[in-house]
Amino acid sequence: MKKALSIALPLSVALVLTAAACGSSPEPQPDRVNDPDGDLDRYRQVSQATLIVENPSDDSWDLRWHGGKRGNVAARSEMRLVDVPPGPQEIEAVNERLGLSQTVSVDLAPGKTARVTLPPVRARVLVVNRQPIAVEVLVDGVRIGRVEAASETALDAPAGRRLVLVRRPDGPGAVRLEKLFRPDGENRLEVPELAASVNSGLPIPPAGQGLLRMRNAGRLAVTLWVDGRDQGLVASGAIVDVVLAPGTHALEVRMEGLEAKTEHSVSLVANQVAEWTWEP
Numbered sequence: 001m002k003k004a005l006s007i008a009l010p011l012s013v014a015l016v017l018t019a020a021a022c023g024s025s026p027e028p029q030p031d032r033v034n035d036p037d038g039d040l041d042r043y044r045q046v047s048q049a050t051l052i053v054e055n056p057s058d059d060s061w062d063l064r065w066h067g068g069k070r071g072n073v074a075a076r077s078e079m080r081l082v083d084v085p086p087g088p089q090e091i092e093a094v095n096e097r098l099g100l101s102q103t104v105s106v107d108l109a110p111g112k113t114a115r116v117t118l119p120p121v122r123a124r125v126l127v128v129n130r131q132p133i134a135v136e137v138l139v140d141g142v143r144i145g146r147v148e149a150a151s152e153t154a155l156d157a158p159a160g161r162r163l164v165l166v167r168r169p170d171g172p173g174a175v176r177l178e179k180l181f182r183p184d185g186e187n188r189l190e191v192p193e194l195a196a197s198v199n200s201g202l203p204i205p206p207a208g209q210g211l212l213r214m215r216n217a218g219r220l221a222v223t224l225w226v227d228g229r230d231q232g233l234v235a236s237g238a239i240v241d242v243v244l245a246p247g248t249h250a251l252e253v254r255m256e257g258l259e260a261k262t263e264h265s266v267s268l269v270a271n272q273v274a275e276w277t278w279e280p
Helices: 011-022 039-047
Strands: 049-055 061-065 068-073 077-084 087-095 100-108 113-117 122-129 135-139 142-147 151-158 160-167 174-181 187-190 210-216 222-226 229-234 239-244 247-255 261-268 273-278
Touching: 049 087, 049 100, 061 077, 068 077, 100 113, 122 142, 135 151, 142 151, 151 160, 174 187, 210 222, 210 261, 222 239, 229 239, 261 273
Parallel strands: 049 113, 122 187, 210 273
Antiparallel strands: 049 077, 061 068, 061 087, 087 100, 122 151, 135 142, 135 160, 160 174, 210 239, 222 229, 222 247, 247 261
16 A cells, blocks of 8 residues: 655745746836826836926027927026936927027936026127217117227127117217127128217206107197196297106197197107107
8 A cells, every 4th residue: 555645845945936936027017097006107207307408598488399399498597397208309499589599409318307508699790880979789778888989899799689779878869779680690780870969969868767858840839748747838949858767658749729739759768868849
């Protein structure tokens, strides 16, 4: 008669055998559709990249990536772009108002944060001053340089479509115009004749203010109104000076004894004198 043979294995050996029999299973991947446990967020943290775009300039930029707009980075600020695919990327910065665009390239690593800077876009401008007086040149309200009388000077300016002010350093006399400065082209600015010459005899307005000088060339006395305020009676042939803040102002002339009036407007910049001869 044969007897059944029974072998008892130690517990530690049995556990090893069980583990070996089960084998190893692949690491679970997150469900991108149903993610109740937040696995997708953790997956993005390790597989996607973050990009910080710095803007040290005085202009804002729209940021575009793969043809789509990702946001706007304001002047002198930064913007964080998340969930950016790793690898080489190109970020396009566009300012349609200025007519400018630029592209920055960066190589992103999975799960890492990178930082890029949008450099200010500059242009060289040759300022030709044929006037017998020196002038100052301001771009978007910022002084970029001085050009002596009857001379030419190359100045560094921000590129793009800009508001340019050319003025006498001691005021009055100023001209405002819009110019497009190209970063990769030749830019030339001819100084126009300023309204007030050196010996004009015009008054100088308070610093930072403008001044309107009106002469009444009509035969009747008139009342001058500026922005809805009565500036007083101006006799025939008389002159009145009105100090105004920089900007555009509404003018109205009412003729004494008549139900008649004329309407006008004037635009002033700081330290500018505008001469105006009124005729009915």
